[in-house]
Amino acid sequence: MNLQVANFEDLLQTYYHGTSAHTAATHLRNLIVHGPHLQLENLLRDFRQRAIVSDHEIKLRAATDRLMTCYSIMEIASLIGFIADIHRTEFGAEAIIVLEDKQVRQYYEEFYPTKLPRLFRFRLTGKSYGLSRAANPVTGGNFIAFLDLDRRFMENLEDRYLLRMLDSFTIDGYWFSDVVELIGTPEAFIDHLLRSSEDRDARSCALFEFSIFMQFCFDLKELLERFGSQPLLQSAMWNHYGYWFDIVGKQLNEQLGAALARFLQWEPRSGRKEVVDEVRTYVSEAQTALKLLTSRAYSSPVDTVLKTMEDKA
Amino acid sequence: MQTHLAPRTLKGTQKPQKDVQVLFAAKPSGKAILFIHGFTGDAIKTWSDFHLLLPECSKCEGRDLFFYGYDGLRAEMNASASIFRGFLDGLFGNTLSFLRDNLPPSAQRPTEFEYSELVIVAHSLGAVITRRALLDATKKNSPWVVKTKLVLYAPAHKGARVAELALETASSFTFLKLFGAGARFASPLIDQLKPNSTALTQLLAETLSACQGGANPHLVARKVVIAEYEQIVENETFGGDPPPDPIPDTTHTTVCKPRKDFSHPLQHLEDCL
Numbered sequence: 382m383n384l385q386v387a388n389f390e391d392l393l394q395t396y397y398h399g400t401s402a403h404t405a406a407t408h409l410r411n412l413i414v415h416g417p418h419l420q421l422e423n424l425l426r427d428f429r430q431r432a433i434v435s436d437h438e439i440k441l442r443a444a445t446d447r448l449m450t451c452y453s454i455m456e457i458a459s460l461i462g463f464i465a466d467i468h469r470t471e472f473g474a475e476a477i478i479v480l481e482d483k484q485v486r487q488y489y490e491e492f493y494p495t496k497l498p499r500l501f502r503f504r505l506t507g508k509s510y511g512l513s514r515a516a517n518p519v520t521g522g523n524f525i526a527f528l529d530l531d532r533r534f535m536e537n538l539e540d541r542y543l544l545r546m547l548d549s550f551t552i553d554g555y556w557f558s559d560v561v562e563l564i565g566t567p568e569a570f571i572d573h574l575l576r577s578s579e580d581r582d583a584r585s586c587a588l589f590e591f592s593i594f595m596q597f598c599f600d601l602k603e604l605l606e607r608f609g610s611q612p613l614l615q616s617a618m619w620n621h622y623g624y625w626f627d628i629v630g631k632q633l634n635e636q637l638g639a640a641l642a643r644f645l646q647w648e649p650r651s652g653r654k655e656v657v658d659e660v661r662t663y664v665s666e667a668q669t670a671l672k673l674l675t676s677r678a679y680s681s682p683v684d685t686v687l688k689t690m691e692d693k694a
Numbered sequence: 695m696q697t698h699l700a701p702r703t704l705k706g707t708q709k710p711q712k713d714v715q716v717l718f719a720a721k722p723s724g725k726a727i728l729f730i731h732g733f734t735g736d737a738i739k740t741w742s743d744f745h746l747l748l749p750e751c752s753k754c755e756g757r758d759l760f761f762y763g764y765d766g767l768r769a770e771m772n773a774s775a776s777i778f779r780g781f782l783d784g785l786f787g788n789t790l791s792f793l794r795d796n797l798p799p800s801a802q803r804p805t806e807f808e809y810s811e812l813v814i815v816a817h818s819l820g821a822v823i824t825r826r827a828l829l830d831a832t833k834k835n836s837p838w839v840v841k842t843k844l845v846l847y848a849p850a851h852k853g854a855r856v857a858e859l860a861l862e863t864a865s866s867f868t869f870l871k872l873f874g875a876g877a878r879f880a881s882p883l884i885d886q887l888k889p890n891s892t893a894l895t896q897l898l899a900e901t902l903s904a905c906q907g908g909a910n911p912h913l914v915a916r917k918v919v920i921a922e923y924e925q926i927v928e929n930e931t932f933g934g935d936p937p938p939d940p941i942p943d944t945t946h947t948t949v950c951k952p953r954k955d956f957s958h959p960l961q962h963l964e965d966c967l
Contacts, residue, residue: 382801384696384720390798391700525717526746529701529738536703536713567873574864577768592865596739599866649873656872663869
């Protein structure tokens with residue numbers, strides 16, 4: 382078995398065929414190649430100038446985001462040699478058509494400025510030799526830890542209640558502030574947390590995902606620390622979650638920080654000092670993890686490479 | 695060196711209701727290890743960092759690693775055991791179709807591939823579910839059952855205090871257990887796992903009967919690992935199991951979680967491979 386081929390097939394299945402990414406790729410490529418180009422411009426417009434309201438557009442833009450996630454993971458996998466060069470594959474040929482298009486570039490470079498698709502575009506056009514050399518070989522096991530973390534993110538958090546609320550959406554009339562309010566009362570909090578999945582409402586679901594997201598933050602922080610000797614790879618992995626920790630990072634830190642602070646108001650019935658201390662320790666560690674992840678501390682290595690590549694181009 | 699393919703969630707017709715995660719070996723030896731968690735939790739997360747450390751262990755290089763998921767907090771115990779037995783039936787009985795559904799094209803295995811050994815590693819309630827599943831498979835003369843080996847961590851087969859554990863395992867907020875709200879939690883397991891409950895007494899009696907005269911050695915655990923600071927399960931020995939191996943400074947939930955700097959749980963498993 383050629384492991385790099387098997388790895389590529391796996392990633393393709395998980396991130397492309399197994400999500401709506403392939404729908405977006407087909408749709409975008411058709412519009413790019415056959416037009417009308419105005420339709421593409423309209424689909425990928427800046428939401429701040431004209432809101433996205435139609436179901437069709439919402440779905441296609443969400444699928445486009447999945448496609449960018451797919452390109453991001455392919456870039457990281459290429460960076461460490463987990464997969465072989467893919468610019469000669471059917472997937473690579475399609476990706477270059479999509480990523481080089483002016484409207485699509487505006488979408489991922491300006492409206493939602495994610496960096497890994499930009500690096501991937503350079504790689505596909507053969508301008509990434511320096512990138513491959515910059516990364517030391519990584520054992521497959523370590524990258525598998527990252528893929529496992531990302532699997533949990535995709536299955537338990539992406540497009541679900543908590544992250545949508547943190548992204549300023551209301552669900553069934555609830556805002557994230559309603560979840561924060563729930564945390565203020567230990568009895569209500571525990572009651573919602575222990576509900577079975579059938580009995581959960583939007584707040585219970587968001588609360589449950591809040592616990593999963595905090596664990597995800599601890600795990601990501603630990604994983605990034607493990608890659609301390611490979612800053613470019615570390616930076617690429619952080620950038621994979623760039624939307625959450627960079628683009629809306631400040632907002633996320635403030636909202637979750639406020640939610641965590643509510644735990645400090647809990648008063649144990651027993652009044653035991655060790656209970657209070659344990660809550661304080663957890664909150665402090667959680668806030669530290671959040672602060673670090675949203676601080677752009679891991680941003681620089683990818684930024685530097687990107688700037689070099691863009692200057693050359 | 696990469697010894698296993700990327701982790702994946704099982705799909706296809708043999709997928710049970712809850713997720714099963716798999717790390718397939720790049721060079722399969724025909725042997726596998728299956729982890730089954732306790733009262734709740736992610737199929738893999740409960741066992742972290744087994745899934746990261748095992749691929750680096752030479753005895754595991756060729757073994758497929760399964761992390762079986764089920765509703766360990768609310769589902770009825772015998773039903774969970776029956777579903778688990780059904781999964782094992784499929785794993786051994788329809789191995790090729792199962793692999794075809796879950797392996798990428800270039801990693802497909804030869805048609806003669808089959809599993810010759812499955813080490814089942816069970817934590818807490820997972821031990822009771824597994825014992826019941828293997829006992830019933832033995833009664834039904836399932837041919838695969840003799841290929842299994844049992845390794846247990848903090849098993850709940852002599853009873854457990856489920857309500858106390860509900861808050862600790864229901865989320866990642868580790869401090870919640872200190873705010874005790876077990877009384878509000880409802881689950882059939884609270885009665886089924888009380889020490890000397892009908893279900894556990896029957897499980898012991900049936901196991902002892904099946905193992906009489908040294909028969910069915912697969913129903914006897916190869917190893918039982920217990921926590922020093924156990925507050926959830928009873929640490930008494932079950933039937934003909936060997937005396938337990940305690941891991942110092944561990945609790946019910948940490949006893950099955952090896953790390954780079956804490957390899958005891960991993961070493962105990964390696965002893966059985």
